Amino acid sequence: MEGALIARDRVGVQDFVLLDSHTSETAFLNNLRKRYQENLIYTYIGTLLVSVNPYQELDIYTMTQMQLYRGVNFFELPPHLYAIADNAYRLMCSEYNNHFILISGESGAGKTEASKKILQYYAVTCPTTEQLQVVRDRLLLSNPVLEAFGNAKTLRNDNSSRFGKYMDIQFDFKGAPVGGHILSYLIEKSRVVHQNHGERNFHIFYQLLEGGEKELLGWLGLERNPQKYAYLIQGKCAKVFSINDKNDWKIVRKAFSIIDFTERDLQHLFGIVASVLHLGNIQFEEDSNGHSIIRDGTQIKWISKLLGAHLSILQEALTHRKIEARSEEVLSPLNVDMAFYARDAVAKAIYGRTFTWLVNKINNSLANKDSTRKTVIGLLDIYGFEVLDTNSFEQFCINYCNEKLQQLLIEMTLKAEQEEYKLEGIEWEQIPYFNNKIICDLVEEKHKGIISILDEECLRPGEATDLSFLEKLEEKVGDHAHFVTRKLADQKTRKSIDWVDFRLLHYAGEVTYSAVGFLEKNNDLLYRNLKEVLCNSKNGIIRECFLLSELDNRRRPETVATQFKNSLTSLIEILMSKEPSYVRCIKPNELKEPGKFDDFLIRHQVKYLGLMEHLRVRRAGFAYRRKYEIFLQRYKSLCPATWPNWNGPAAEGVEKLIKHLGYKPEEYKLGRTKIFIRFPKTLFATEDAFELRKYILVSRLQAKYKGRLGKREFKKKRDAAIKLEACWRGVLARKAAKKRSWAVQIIRKFIKGFINRKKPLCPEDVEFVRLVQYNYLMKLRDHLPKNVLDKSWLQPPSILEEVSEMLQNMCIRNLVRKYCQGVPPERKVQLEQKVVTSAVFRGKKEGYQQSINQPFMDTRLKESDLNPRVLQLIQGEKIKYVTPVIKYDRNGFKARERLLVLTQASACVVEMAKIKQKIDYSTLKGISTSNLSDGIVVIHVPEDNKQKGDAILHCEHIFETVTKLCMLANKQNLVKVVQGSLRFRVGSGKEGTMVFTVGQEPQVFKAKNGQLTVVSTQMSS
């Protein structure tokens, strides 16, 4: 209910006890409708569950839901079948007592579905073992078998249970389901031979014809067509869209194999089913004497085969009746009507008893053989109050049954209430309610009740009829306040009652019964000779159902009503010894459609189910009661004195709490262990306050909790960080230590190597030496000379001196080679010339150093600059070099501008178009220059007449000219660099002297002493 309190505004109240106007049927219906429209099909009245058939699959029966309700306090979750089932189970386990769950409601309200769901809940949630799995499966699979034989399509329900069922589930001390037992009540046998329009016979007939294997049908003499069988087509709807007979057949066959049916059992069983179908097709006609005879012998032959009965005896039994006259037995032929009656009676009898046999067989397979004590939960799925257009004997029995169950319910609820008040020491307040004992007595009282009167009529000799029965009723119970017939009724009521009717004023309302058929149905006669045939049947099941001892028993068997009354009495006894739970099922509309809430229909059921009555009883005193501990636990936060903890007794805590909340004295009572609250509004106000308080508390708690979580998280992280750091430091330290010890070894090796480095290679020094070599070579690689002029070289360690030298040489050679390869031919010629120049002048003549950088030209003047005449004179000698010179003649040393032309073979001094002097290289005697920077060159020639004397020339490019000359003449060694003076030949045997001095200005002049004086300036170095 606590859950209900929270949800109350959204979808009505989850417990009718909390309805403000609890006596208003309209308020009740409104609440039910509101919830139904939200697909909330369950609502409580205290611990009673009201269930409205949803006519659609709802997502509320999943495994998750089952687990959700398992072991949870009854009132904590929204109302559910599982809560009822779980509550009964838990009470059974903890108190070790027996329980039952009574499921009632009208046809199609969902009783059978509810009982199956409860069974499933136990199968899934209860502890089990592999061995018990079999029991579990049998418990679950007993349903399809019983439904096949006991359910049928009716106008109100496509799978209507046509029998009442009480099933005990047995649990061992651990709470595991270990066995079961089923009691069945009043199977509707008449359906076997007759169905109303739109209804069918029991499912099994159609299943067999649709699903049965070809061979099986052949063996049974059946055709796969329900239309061929008179018993199957009276309702004209053998085929129903919502039923899959073929599939259901498979399920039933599988169930049979699990519930331990042998092939032989099944043969006999299907033999009986087939026999019923054949019986239905037997037709009688009148012979000439007006006696009945069987028109066609085919069916009777099949029946004889399938039931193992002698053909002719069977034939005779169906058309004759054995009458015992004194000690003689006489066979009296039946007329056609009576023969049909006998035929139908056989069909009903064998089907009815086979059903009982089936239940017993299932019970055997569910029976738990060990004798340890067990507790049980009983599931009672029984027809609810039935009011049809015409109500007959069956409705009379059913409604009587409901009267009894209502009585039980009220008694048990009142008893429980009263006991609770007593236990709690609260004064019992009388609750006004309708006690239906008076009606139960009207029906069942010995000698005076309707059943006794009916039995009397059935048993008395003479012509008893339904009308005589009615008269007897009027006579004996006519003055009963709850009994009316047309004769007894007042003017107004009379119109609605027929002459053959009687009306009972049930607790739930008036029901008019038609007395027609009461006697026959109550007698349920089967002619003795037919019984004899069946008792001698070779079909094992029939033989078990019709015991020979029955024939010897001369006492009349008990009538149907008495049997029913007795079985009901024992059922009530069974139930009285157990703790009850109730499920009341309501059918929302006649159309079997989801979402349709038919107010009229439901109002009717609310009334017939006695729900208002029940609510009144539950709410008579107090709307709410709870143990002090639970109440305090829930609401303690509403009072500072009880929050957060109350240390005294819970009762005192509650007292403090309600004082603080301002409860008025008439609103509550305090019992020994519980608080009782009279009005829902008091509770709602408390609940609202609690909701508000909860928000505050929750946010406070959340904040605290979040803080704590944060702290915990932080601490966890910090601890983790510290641990990580420590680990990492350890790793680093180990790494460093490893490195250190490695380094020590290396250093030691290095020192050893160093000490032994001078030794020839040996293990002590080899690594050191290799390292030194390696290092030197690697360093050397980066410091090699870049070009031929780079003379740098890395200083080698002593052990590599030799190698270093070799490498240096190689390197220089390589550089030179590379350099040489890179020099172009013209430059090569130049360099060769420079080399010669160097050999001749280096360190000897001033200005050499400065000349090194000045490249030599191929020639200073081109061949074309020469006079053609000169060229002609040279006569094809290849001209190699031409430069302007100044020639000092021999006589006055006068300076004359001339050209010096060097050819392949000679040097010529040319003046315009004349060759003034030609000196063959072969005759060249020498070449002289001074050591100063004067530019004077003297080409010495031999002393012969032809020669003019030595040529004294001043060249601007002295080094170039002299080099070219001496190279062309190939007389480098003849070049002299003189100091101070030189002697030269003037010609014709005369010699002159040339003096070289340094002065302010360069000049060449003939000195007074006749010497040629050459003054040159000092070159700045």
Ligand SMILES: Nc1ncnc2c1ncn2[C@@H]1O[C@H](COP(=O)(O)OP(=O)(O)OP(=O)(O)O)[C@@H](O)[C@H]1O
């Ligand atoms: N909880 C449910 N969820 C979905 N459908 C349901 C539920 N309960 C009942 N039904 C539907 O209603 C139909 C009738 O239900 P059920 O056979 O249980 O009725 P009943 O009360 O046993 O009727 P009868 O007295 O005729 O045996 C079911 O076949 C099913 O289609």
Ligand SMILES: [Mg+2]
């Ligand atoms: Mg049912």
